[in-house]
Amino acid sequence: MFVDVILPLPLEGLFTYAIPAELESRVQCGVRLLVPLGRSKTYTAIAFRRHNEAPQFECKPIISVLDAAPILLEQQLRLWQWIADYYLSPIGEVYKAALPAGLKAEDGYKPRKETYVGLPDNLQNEQTLRTALQLFGRAEKQQRTFMDFLALSHWDTLEGDTTQEPVEEITREELMNTSHATAAVVKSLVDRRFLIIYEKEVSRINSSDQAEPSVQPQPLSPAQQEAYNQVLFQMMRKNVVLLHGVTSSGKTEIYIHLMMQALERHQQVLYLLPEIALTVQMMERLRRVFGQRLGIYHSKYSDAERVEIWQKQLSAHPYDIILGARSAVFLPFQHLGLVIIDEEHETSFKQQDPAPRYHARSAAIVLAQMSGAKTLLGTATPSAESYYNAQTGKYGLVTLTTRYQDIQLPEIQVIDIKDLQRRKMMRGPFSPQLLSSMRQALERGEQVILFQNRRGFAPMIECRTCGWVPHCSNCDVSLTLHKSLGMLTCHYCGLTYQVPAVCPNCGSNQLSGRGFGTEKIEDQIRDIFPEASVARMDLDTTRTRNAYERLIGDFASGRTNILIGTQMISKGLDFDRVSLVGILQADSMLNYPDFRAYEHAFMMMAQVSGRAGRKGHRGLVLLQTKSPQLPVISQIVNNDFQTFFSALLQERSAFGYPPFTRLIYVYLKHRHEAVVDHAARQLGLLLRQLFSTRVLGPDKPAVAKVKTLFIRKLVLKLEVGLDMVRVRQCLREVQQQMASDKRFANVQIFYDVDPL
Numbered sequence: 001m002f003v004d005v006i007l008p009l010p011l012e013g014l015f016t017y018a019i020p021a022e023l024e025s026r027v028q029c030g031v032r033l034l035v036p037l038g039r040s041k042t043y044t045a046i047a048f049r050r051h052n053e054a055p056q057f058e059c060k061p062i063i064s065v066l067d068a069a070p071i072l073l074e075q076q077l078r079l080w081q082w083i084a085d086y087y088l089s090p091i092g093e094v095y096k097a098a099l100p101a102g103l104k105a106e107d108g109y110k111p112r113k114e115t116y117v118g119l120p121d122n123l124q125n126e127q128t129l130r131t132a133l134q135l136f137g138r139a140e141k142q143q144r145t146f147m148d149f150l151a152l153s154h155w156d157t158l159e160g161d162t163t164q165e166p167v168e169e170i171t172r173e174e175l176m177n178t179s180h181a182t183a184a185v186v187k188s189l190v191d192r193r194f195l196i197i198y199e200k201e202v203s204r205i206n207s208s209d210q211a212e213p214s215v216q217p218q219p220l221s222p223a224q225q226e227a228y229n230q231v232l233f234q235m236m237r238k239n240v241v242l243l244h245g246v247t248s249s250g251k252t253e254i255y256i257h258l259m260m261q262a263l264e265r266h267q268q269v270l271y272l273l274p275e276i277a278l279t280v281q282m283m284e285r286l287r288r289v290f291g292q293r294l295g296i297y298h299s300k301y302s303d304a305e306r307v308e309i310w311q312k313q314l315s316a317h318p319y320d321i322i323l324g325a326r327s328a329v330f331l332p333f334q335h336l337g338l339v340i341i342d343e344e345h346e347t348s349f350k351q352q353d354p355a356p357r358y359h360a361r362s363a364a365i366v367l368a369q370m371s372g373a374k375t376l377l378g379t380a381t382p383s384a385e386s387y388y389n390a391q392t393g394k395y396g397l398v399t400l401t402t403r404y405q406d407i408q409l410p411e412i413q414v415i416d417i418k419d420l421q422r423r424k425m426m427r428g429p430f431s432p433q434l435l436s437s438m439r440q441a442l443e444r445g446e447q448v449i450l451f452q453n454r455r456g457f458a459p460m461i462e463c464r465t466c467g468w469v470p471h472c473s474n475c476d477v478s479l480t481l482h483k484s485l486g487m488l489t490c491h492y493c494g495l496t497y498q499v500p501a502v503c504p505n506c507g508s509n510q511l512s513g514r515g516f517g518t519e520k521i522e523d524q525i526r527d528i529f530p531e532a533s534v535a536r537m538d539l540d541t542t543r544t545r546n547a548y549e550r551l552i553g554d555f556a557s558g559r560t561n562i563l564i565g566t567q568m569i570s571k572g573l574d575f576d577r578v579s580l581v582g583i584l585q586a587d588s589m590l591n592y593p594d595f596r597a598y599e600h601a602f603m604m605m606a607q608v609s610g611r612a613g614r615k616g617h618r619g620l621v622l623l624q625t626k627s628p629q630l631p632v633i634s635q636i637v638n639n640d641f642q643t644f645f646s647a648l649l650q651e652r653s654a655f656g657y658p659p660f661t662r663l664i665y666v667y668l669k670h671r672h673e674a675v676v677d678h679a680a681r682q683l684g685l686l687l688r689q690l691f692s693t694r695v696l697g698p699d700k701p702a703v704a705k706v707k708t709l710f711i712r713k714l715v716l717k718l719e720v721g722l723d724m725v726r727v728r729q730c731l732r733e734v735q736q737q738m739a740s741d742k743r744f745a746n747v748q749i750f751y752d753v754d755p756l
Helices: 021-026 074-086 091-098 126-133 140-153 172-179 183-191 222-237 251-264 276-293 303-314 326-330 360-371 384-391 417-422 432-443 518-528 545-557 597-609 631-637 641-655 673-694 724-739
Strands: 002-006 015-018 032-037 041-051 112-118 196-202 240-245 268-272 294-297 321-324 336-342 374-379 396-400 411-416 447-451 460-463 480-482 487-489 496-498 511-514 534-537 562-565 578-583 620-625 661-670 695-699 709-719 748-753
Touching: 002 032, 002 091, 015 032, 074 091, 074 326, 074 360, 074 724, 091 326, 112 172, 126 140, 140 172, 140 183, 172 183, 222 240, 222 251, 222 374, 222 396, 240 251, 240 384, 251 268, 251 276, 251 336, 251 374, 268 326, 268 360, 276 294, 276 321, 276 545, 294 303, 321 326, 326 360, 336 360, 360 374, 384 396, 384 641, 411 417, 411 432, 411 631, 432 447, 432 578, 432 620, 460 480, 518 534, 518 562, 534 545, 578 597, 597 620, 597 631, 597 641, 620 631, 631 641, 661 673, 661 724, 673 695, 673 709, 673 724, 709 724, 724 748
Parallel strands: 240 374, 240 396, 268 321, 268 336, 294 321, 336 374, 411 620, 447 562, 447 578, 534 562, 578 620
Antiparallel strands: 002 015, 002 041, 032 041, 112 196, 460 511, 480 487, 487 496, 661 709, 661 748, 695 709
8 A cells, every 4th residue: 555645845746655564554644644755854744645556666665653543634635735736836835834833743742731739549538538637747838738738629528438529630830829838848748648749731722712601792783684684695695705894884793693603503613814913802802702612723822732723623622613814724624614704805814925825815715615614705895806706796795884883984084295294394204183183182082093004113224425225135125224123124034234333335424214114103102292102013013922912902991092003903903992093104005016006005094094983983084195186095085995996997907907817926036146037038938938928027026136035027917717727737847847957957936826
């Protein structure tokens, strides 16, 4: 017998090994195997297929089987295969992305063990226990600790051979904390055989996960009930339904009612969110309704915690609901019935680096189809592709046009900062209207959100004398000044540099920051409003799960008055006291060299505007821009998604962009620019022989060097309806042709399918 396996390596295809006779009964699809590769290396492989088809070469035997039962279900392996095929990525890359690190190595995960103290068998009788209590003599600390143990464990309720209350297991740490005993005291009790010590595996999953439900779902408003009924009706006809509801329309409450219905049918639910910040806030809301039936899964959990959640999902008592970010799509689901993708328009659902460059929305829809489940996409600002699919009948469509409790959408005022700058009326990036409105909101005890989609103190520093700007030595980008670190940082490779005292080009000491990042805005706001409590939410301040929880908790409770942040504050966060939102630089989103720039800008500004006035009264949004005449600005002001979408479709149709075409970006990387240039021209030539005018480039991308590697890019524009299986086959053949050319043997070629 032989087995085809997946190795956690960026190599195409499967690898075949022989199965020794003594291991045949244990090798099943989805179990982990220890296999040799090369002369001395071993890897943890996943069994993909058992067969008796002897290959043309001599097979090495597998070394051992690491699991008694599969750790991957059949539909998970099928999803891996789909992602590898669709996104033109080796299946080994999918393996690396999908499994927690502790499951990729034979000794990577170690169960957490805790030390418990117990009562020896010979003392589990009222008479012998009374006799033992008389043996302590002058050892008062030991006696007090032992008495505390009896009380904590309920052995003090012993009558004859039976306790009147159920015996509780007590950890050694709990006993030491309660009786203020040292480890030496507990050891003496064990040595004298008053106590025994034993170890037990315990879960790393937070004990608060086991909380019981404390509230019932809120009754739906008439508008929500109508939308809920429409979703159920559409799901009878379509596998995927788009719920287009304005911000604060109560989409989450509809999700909760749909989840309750799925649970009544004994089905599991996958609820995907684009940001961990959203997961933190939603977790509290869902836990009040679903208690211990809810599990959380995302990258800020420790690897060991993720392994335990994975194992729980394979057990007889899995979580019924999984709330998570992108990676949760890879978890095992035994009875998946409903997938909810909230904020479906968000670009964070797309994995960029490393491979596989998959879109979690697409992967989740495919997973649902494989599992016979239904998918609900929810958003206030649908992506062009999803809305087009709904308009053309591929998806069902349900709209919710009123906010919960009929609260009005926020008033959006446009401020022309070009004119204010000319008249020297701006205070840094703040208009007089914005500062005045902030002051009024703070005086009323309300909260403010300031949105600036750029982190750091200043996007760059510049010499005022000669114009020199520091660049990263590894990447083709200018360095960002981070004042709190006192460093210049490359946001592409992470390299940091000391801030120079003088310009290395001309010797001038006239170096200053240019532009505004969130860190600089935070500094200036603290100066302008010293009495206010100010917090910043961006990639630099949210490195850990606790950081997210603290920032959101402080703002939700009112301990923070002003929250400054990047796009992560635009994504569906729900705060009661926010009356004012300031969008500081709309132009930085609009003036971006990408055909999706206006779409992303509309979504981001509409979403962040929706944070204002969510409870009790109408909010105010001040949108600062140098281009108030642009149609997209008035469409944001009027929340006119239909007009925006119609204009967007006309433009996309005229120039042949999605949803009317499929895009594949082909990237080449090499450490020598001349080599990558030559390779890109050759690859372009080969692709044009197959795809003709559908090939654009090669060209330099906006950032043409990252981590010492030079980059070139080609674009494939493919008509919808083209045989994508054949397209992928052609691309792989061309890649093999390039790899066989010695001149390009070390050139990296990779793909971004459906890029964002």
